[in-house]
Amino acid sequence: MTTAAARPDAERRAGERYDAIVIGAGHNGLTAAAYLARAGLSVLVLERREIVGGCCVTEEVAPGCRVSFTSYIASMLMPTVIRDLDLGAHGLRMVECDPILTTPVGDGQILRWWASTERTAEELRRFSQRDGDAFLEVDRKLKALAAYLQPFFLEPPPNLAATGIDRLRELWRLASRFHRISGGELAQMIEFLTGSLGEFLDRHFESDAAKRMFLANNVYGKHGGPYEPGSAMGLLFHLLSGGDDHIQGFNGHVMGGMGAITQALAASARSHGTQIRVSSPVARILAEAGRAAGVVLESGETIHAGLVLSNADPKRTFLGLCHPLDLPTGFRADIAAIKMAGPSAKLNMVLSEEPQVVGRPADAGPGERAMLTLAPTLEGAQRCAEIARGGDIPDELWIDCVIPSLVDDSLAPPGRWMMTCFIQYVPYRLREGDWDSRREAFGDSIVRQIAKFMPNVPGAIVARKVLTPLDLERIYGLTEGNIFHGDLNMRQLFSMRPTPGWSQYRTPIEGLYLCGAGAHPGGGVTGAPGHNAAAQVLADLKRRQRAPRRGAAH
Numbered sequence: 001m002t003t004a005a006a007r008p009d010a011e012r013r014a015g016e017r018y019d020a021i022v023i024g025a026g027h028n029g030l031t032a033a034a035y036l037a038r039a040g041l042s043v044l045v046l047e048r049r050e051i052v053g054g055c056c057v058t059e060e061v062a063p064g065c066r067v068s069f070t071s072y073i074a075s076m077l078m079p080t081v082i083r084d085l086d087l088g089a090h091g092l093r094m095v096e097c098d099p100i101l102t103t104p105v106g107d108g109q110i111l112r113w114w115a116s117t118e119r120t121a122e123e124l125r126r127f128s129q130r131d132g133d134a135f136l137e138v139d140r141k142l143k144a145l146a147a148y149l150q151p152f153f154l155e156p157p158p159n160l161a162a163t164g165i166d167r168l169r170e171l172w173r174l175a176s177r178f179h180r181i182s183g184g185e186l187a188q189m190i191e192f193l194t195g196s197l198g199e200f201l202d203r204h205f206e207s208d209a210a211k212r213m214f215l216a217n218n219v220y221g222k223h224g225g226p227y228e229p230g231s232a233m234g235l236l237f238h239l240l241s242g243g244d245d246h247i248q249g250f251n252g253h254v255m256g257g258m259g260a261i262t263q264a265l266a267a268s269a270r271s272h273g274t275q276i277r278v279s280s281p282v283a284r285i286l287a288e289a290g291r292a293a294g295v296v297l298e299s300g301e302t303i304h305a306g307l308v309l310s311n312a313d314p315k316r317t318f319l320g321l322c323h324p325l326d327l328p329t330g331f332r333a334d335i336a337a338i339k340m341a342g343p344s345a346k347l348n349m350v351l352s353e354e355p356q357v358v359g360r361p362a363d364a365g366p367g368e369r370a371m372l373t374l375a376p377t378l379e380g381a382q383r384c385a386e387i388a389r390g391g392d393i394p395d396e397l398w399i400d401c402v403i404p405s406l407v408d409d410s411l412a413p414p415g416r417w418m419m420t421c422f423i424q425y426v427p428y429r430l431r432e433g434d435w436d437s438r439r440e441a442f443g444d445s446i447v448r449q450i451a452k453f454m455p456n457v458p459g460a461i462v463a464r465k466v467l468t469p470l471d472l473e474r475i476y477g478l479t480e481g482n483i484f485h486g487d488l489n490m491r492q493l494f495s496m497r498p499t500p501g502w503s504q505y506r507t508p509i510e511g512l513y514l515c516g517a518g519a520h521p522g523g524g525v526t527g528a529p530g531h532n533a534a535a536q537v538l539a540d541l542k543r544r545q546r547a548p549r550r551g552a553a554h
Contacts, residue, residue, distance in 0.1 A: 017294075017304045017305055017306070018042045018043060018275075018305040019036075019041035019042045019305060019306065020033075020041050020044070020307035020308070020309060021043075021044050021045075021046060021294060021295055021303060022036075022043060022044070022045045022046070022308075022310075022311060022515070023046055023282050023285075023295065023308065023317075023321070024046070024048070024054060024311030024312050024477070024516065025045050025046075025047035025052035025053065025054060025262070025311075026053065026054020026055060026056060026262070026311050026516065027053070027261055027262050027265055027525055027527060027530070028311050028516045028527060029045060029054070029309070029311030029515060029516065029530060030045065030265035030266055030268075030269050031081055031085070031265055031527040031530030031531055031534070032309050032311070032515040032530035032531070032533050032534040032537075033045045033274045033276075033309075033530075034085050034268045034269035034274065035084070035085075035530070035531060035535070035538075036274075036309075036534050036538070037269055037272035038084075038085075041307075042273065043273070043275070044274075044275045044276075044277065044303065044305070045274060045275070045276040045277070046277055046281075046282055046295065046297070047276065047277065047278045048279075048280065048281035048282070048477060049278065049279070049476075050278050050279050051259075051278060052262055052266050052276060052278060053258075053259050053262035053263075054262070054311070054476065055070040055071050055472075055476050055478070055483065056070070056071050056258045056259065056261050056262045056525050057070065057258065057259045057262065058256060058258060058259030058260065059259070061348045061349065061350050061464065061465050062350045062462060062463035064412070064413050064416075065350040065413070065416055065462075065463070066257055066411045066412070066418070067257060067348050067404065067405075067411060067419075067420045068254070068257040068258035068404065068420055069346065069348055069420075069467070070472070070476060070483070071258050071483075072258060072404075072420050072422060073097065073251055073252065073253070073402065074094050074250075074251070074252040074253075074261065074525060075238065075250060075251045075252070076240050076250075076525065076526045077094075077261065077525055077526060077527060078154060078526050078527050078528050079244060080154055080531065081526075081528075081530075083244075084531075085264075085265065085269075086268060087261070087264040087268060088244070090263075090264040090271075091256075091263060091264050091267065092260055092261060092264040093254070093255040093260070094244070094252035094253065094254050094255070095252060095253045095367075095408075096115060096247075096250065096251070096252050097251040097252060097253060097367065097370075097371065098114060098115040099115070099367070099368055099371065100113045100115060100249070100251045100371075101113045101213075101216050101371055101373050101400075102371050102372055102373065103212055103213055103372070103373045103374070104358070104359065104372070104374065104453050105127070105208065105209040106209075108359035109359055110359045110361070111123055111127070111209050111212070111213050112368065113213055113216075113217065117136060117139050118136070120135060120139075121133070121135045121136050124207070124209070124210050124213075127207040128205070128209075128210065130206055131205045131207050131210040134204050134210075135205075135210065138204055142192075142235055142236060142239050143239050145185060145188060145189050145192065145236055146237075146239035146240055146248060148177065148178060148185075148189065149189075149237075150240055151177055152494070152520075152521065153521045153526065154528055154531060154532060155532060155535075156503070156520065156532060156536060157494040157495040157497070157503050157504070157520045157521075158171075158173065158174050158494070158495050159495070159504055160495045160500050160501060160503070161502075189236075191232070192235055192236050193232075193236070193490055194229055194230055194232075194490055195230075195231075195232045196228060196230075196231055196232060197214070197218055197226040197227075197231040197232040197234070197235070198225075198226040198227035198231070198378045198382065199227065199232075200232050200235070201214055201215075202378075208377060211377070211378050212375045212378075213375075214235070215375045215376075215378060215381060215398075216373040216375040216398075216400075217234075217238055217373075218231070218232075218234035218235060218238065222234065222343070222484075222487065222488050222489075223339065223341070223385075223487045223489070224385050225381050225382035225383075225385030225386065225425075226381050226382060227382045228382075228385070230490055233490075237488075253370070253404055253407045253408060255408050255410070256408065256410060256411075257408075257411060258525065261525060265527075280297055280299075281297065281298045282295045282297055282298070282321060283295075283296050283297060283298040283321070284321055284323070285317075285321045285322050285509075285512060286302070286304075287322070287323065287326040287512070290326075290510055291306075291509065292306065292307060292308040292509055292510065292511035293305075293306070293511075295308060307511050307512075307513070307537060308511065308512050308513070309512075309514075309515040309533055309534075309537070310513070310514055310515065310516065311515050311516040311530070312516060313340075313477075313478065313479050313482070313486065313516060313517070314335050314485065314498040314499075314514065314518040314519075315336070315338060315340065315479045316477060316479050317518075318331070318332060319332065319335060322509065322512075326508075326509055327508050327509065328508055331499065331502070334498075334499040334500075338487075338492060338499075338518075339486065339487040339489070339492065340428075340479050340481075340482040340486060340487070341427070341428040341429065341469075341480050341481075342472060342473075342478065342480055342481030342482035342483060343385075343388060343424060343425055343427070343428070343469070344422065344423065344424055344426065344469065344472070344481065345423040345426050345442070345466070345467055345468050345469060345472075346420065346421065346423065346466075346467040346472075347420075347421040347423065347443055347446050347447075347464060347465075347466050348418075348419070348420050348421070349418070349419045349420075349464040350412065350416055350418060350419075350461070350462040350463040350464070351416070351417040351419055351457065351460040351461060351462060352415065352416065352417075352460045352461075352462050353417065353456060353460045354369070354403070354406070354417050355372075355401075355403060355417070355419065355454040355456065355457050355460070356455065356456050357369070357453060357454055358452075358453055358454070367406075367407060369403065369406050370402060370403045370404060370406040370407050371401070371402060371403075372401045372453065373399070373400045373401070374397075374398070374399040374401065374449065374453060375398055376397075376398060380396055381398060384396060384397060384424075384425035385425050387425075388425045388426055389427070390427075390431060391429055391430050391431030391432075392427065392430075392431055392432075393426055393427070393438075393442060393445070394425055394426075396449065397423055397425055397426070397446070398423070398424035398425055399421055399422070399424075399446060399450065400421065400423075400424075401420075401454075402419070402420050403417055403418065404418055404420065405417050405418040417460075419457075421446060426442075426468070426469060428469040428481050434470075435468040435469070435470040435471070436470070439466050439468055440466065442466060442468065443464060443466040446466075447461070447464075468481070469481030483523055484517055484522055484523030484524075485516055485517035485518035485522075486498065486517075486518050486522075488523065493520075493521075493522060494520060494521075495520075497519060497520050497521075497522060498514065498518050498519060503519075503520055504520075504536060505519055505529075505532060505533040505536040505537075506536065506540070513533050513536065514529075514533065515529055515530050515533035515534070516529055517529060519532070519533060520532065
């Protein structure tokens with residue numbers, strides 16, 4: 001390995017190798033790079049865009065007016081990653097969202113999900129005494145089950161392809177994580193991972209208000225409606241620990257926007273010697289005799305390395321950057337079958353006045369005023385999903401609105417407010433027309449829906465930028481606009497991600513690893529795939545060093 005305190009690229013000798021090249025400076029790529037450099041490897045990160053961050057970026061909507069353009073709330077950033085990479089020392093600061101969300105529930109009423117479970121239960125008792133009591137019990141059970149899943153997020157999933165003693169080790173590792181779980185809890189775990197959110201909520205809650213509240217905190221970026229199998233898993237995933245203090249269900253505003261996370265990661269990686277090059281799109285991954293050998297940039301430049309980690313999604317990595325002859329035909333077919341077709345869009349706006357919410361309490365503080373999720377009923381959300389599946393844009397959408405400048409005034413000058421909206425249940429492929437011709441009309445329809453709850457918003461818009469699923473693909477490199485690098489369902493999670501047999505970050509090309517959200521444990525700004533991929537690389541290097549050299553005396 002070359003020295004960790006690597007020289008700047010401009011000073012490198014022609015043809016000098018790196019130990020590792022990371023494709024993509026998104027948060028997982030930077031996480032992997034920082035861990036590898038910290039371990040003493042010389043690391044180069046190559047980013048196709050002109051800025052680092054991938055989908056975890058803060059960008060301008062208008063001059064001087066910035067917002068988190070794609071990902072927008074920090075909810076599951078792994079405390080281990082924050083601590084190991086000393087992100088606080090590199091400028092990361094998060095303020096807890098409290099309430100976690102607010103949502104209109106009809107008749108001009110607002111329901112708030114507070115960080116305090118008791119306070120949330122009191123909110124629900126305004127609509128149903130039974131639902132307030134049920135919330136406390138459901139929250140307790142969900143947090144207990146989520147705690148069983150937590151360790152799996154920072155380690156590889158069980159290897160289904162293991163044989164012999166390795167298979168026994170994998171079974172033992174799996175059993176050790178669940179040795180305290182009761183039979184009843186195991187049944188509940190399976191129910192949440194495979195069952196329907198709608199059926200679960202119908203069984204435990206009676207008010208539409210309670211059901212909307214859970215719906216508003218469950219479906220971000222996932223295919224299908226709340227009555228489809230697997231839609232309940234978000235109840236567990238959103239209760240994983242996050243933030244500096246290992247808080248279950250943590251949601252946080254990032255000061256400076258989500259780009260502050262990737263700026264801190266980049267600074268941490270650079271502090272260990274990592275080199276980062278922007279505006280350097282990779283055209284091809286080189287392989288020689290079945291081993292990764294480096295990359296070729298779109299400029300024609302060749303850069304050599306014995307290790308390559310791809311933060312791009314599996315389809316872009318294996319079907320776009322790898323030569324077909326370097327991969328088994330069956331593996332390519334499995335990658336091609338991954339369900340993408342992202343169902344999400346974004347609308348980012350600069351406003352000349354603060355949004356005024358119908359029914360919001362007059363004494364609401366900045367944290368409460370910064371959040372509003374417009375969620376349909378369960379039945380309405382199911383209809384939306386079915387309409388989008390047919391290639392049409394529903395008239396009523398799931399819209400999550402955040403006004404982060406109410407919490408962080410560094411994002412906009414005085415007299416300006418930033419608003420970012422995440423939109424759910426839109427088709428990647430339109431049945432009629434195309435996204436380029438329908439983009440602004442789509443933005444207009446979102447504003448009209450928002451106006452039902454924030455009537456002053458349409459007249460306050462100074463600037464806006466609409467990101468359709470096609471824009472997410474073009475600008476941010478997300479195949480088919482899928483923010484998770486592949487849908488989150490049981491056929492594409494844990495030991496099945498990205499494919500059975502290749503779920504532990506390795507790939508059929510020796511020395512090529514997947515470190516992005518297309519690997520376990522999936523999407524969200526967690527840093528877990530990058531952390532785990534780097535750990536696997538280092539473990540493989542250690543095994544290789546321990547292995548006897550061919551021809552050595554015995």
